[in-house]
Amino acid sequence: MKQQSFEALHAAEWGAFEHWLQGRKSTYPERGATGALPEAEVPQRYRRICQHLALARDRGYGADIVDRLHRLAVGGYHALYAERIPSRSALAAFVASKFPAIVRRERKIVALSALLFFGPLAGMIALLHYFPDLVYYFIAPERLSAIESMYDPAAERLGRTPEADSAFYMFGVYIWNNIRIAFQTFAGGLLFGVGTLFFLLFNGLFIGVIAGHLTHAGYAETFWSFVSGHSALELTGIMLAGAAGLKLGTALIAPGRLTRTQALITAARDGAGLIYGAAGMLLAAAFVEAFWSPLTEFAPTVKYLVGVAGWICVIAYLALAGRARGS
């Protein structure tokens, strides 16, 4: 068939499909504009466009007609093969069962991340108990006194410098800073895991040093009553982001039977859930840290209890939530 008769034969069909694609794209489709083409008919129409494209190419038709059909085919491909928009219940399902299930599936790498993060943390607390002066190897004295002032027992609100005394301000700081650290910890995995390793060890050591020092230096009650509330969510969040980063790192170092690129893609797709979850936990942690942790109206014992309850909840959630009944 010659090009001109081919075009004349199918022009109306192409026009209708083009019209449908445009109606899809515009934010406010005119009523009835897309009605010209019943949705149920779209896949069939799209396959016909593909067939016409193949024919047009095979018969050596002009670039005009081939490009037009190509554009229609690409539009149809995008319309039909896009990822489905998740329903609202998908988010609930992620929180209720999917995220803990991912953490359990990745338990090996999560355990490694926990070791790299909580190991130095606990180690430094213990070490500073016996050698308190070690703190000066890590933190300059001026910085240390600034940190100490945040936990002054005389302060009305804990965990704040004098010039930053607003819960909402601190909420912003915690979100901006803590979630950024989690994202960097994840991204660092791409440097053969070295970046993740650095952020996990560095943050573990730093938190451990400060905790050890403040405990020893007479700020134990204020410090621990401040951090206990949000510690479970925050530390676990960072640790899970680290696990996602370590996944990238191990995919690069030991890709197994895949190519490195394929291994990376697989690791990132499997680890994406960890990052969503970690970001969510850190968001919750920022809320607790800004609005609950600084309160001095409650006795330290109450705050310790809340902290312990937080740890129990987080561990129980990650270990148990979403398990099928009877398993």
Add this chain to the structure above:
Amino acid sequence: MLPLTGTIALDTVRSVATPEGVELDLRLAGPVGRACAWLVDLFLRMTGLLVLWLVLIPLGQLGIGVWLIFLFLVEWLYPVAFEIWAGGATPGKKLLGLRVVNDDGTPVSRWASVTRNLLRAVDFLPALYGVGLIAMLLNRDFKRMGDLVAGTVVIYVEPTRPPSAIPEAPPLAPRTPLTLEEARAVLEFAERVATLTPERAEELAGIPSRLTGTEDGALARRRLLQLANHVIGRRQP
């Protein structure tokens, strides 16, 4: 045009095969276009943050807290939001006619968008996307590290162009049947002849003298148009 067997096409077009059995072409975008898009986005983001700062600063510490949350969102989630909900392109990319798609040409999936944008932290190192640029130059598809891990590419969106009518001329059958490539070349010449100066058109038409049977530019141009009219199947009026 297909490359000769045993060679690699020095081209930025990648084909993906769809389940329907046709190949779709993706025109990959290189570092320069993407850097421009990034600059446009940077400008938009900075302007937005500045305006917010001016609005929120009278609220004191509360305002700064809100602003920091926006800073976080703009820093990390601005590209993700646009890639997922606005057809795979931030405003900067849209302006430059770019969009992000998966390796198989489908619209970018959510996890891929999140991954490729969080990994900007690595691509940006040591400054201004140094790692990203080197990665882009080292692979065939101009992928920065984030694209490699997420399995995405940045492509040019095909601009819609008005159809160019082939000028009418009395059709003329070729002396020997045209090969596919010859027919395609004749058609492309006829489609573009309106955009060429007459001198250039005649110069080009003089080249395929085997088809036209003449070296004379003006006559060859007329013959090519006649051949084109024959190829698309116009009838003698």
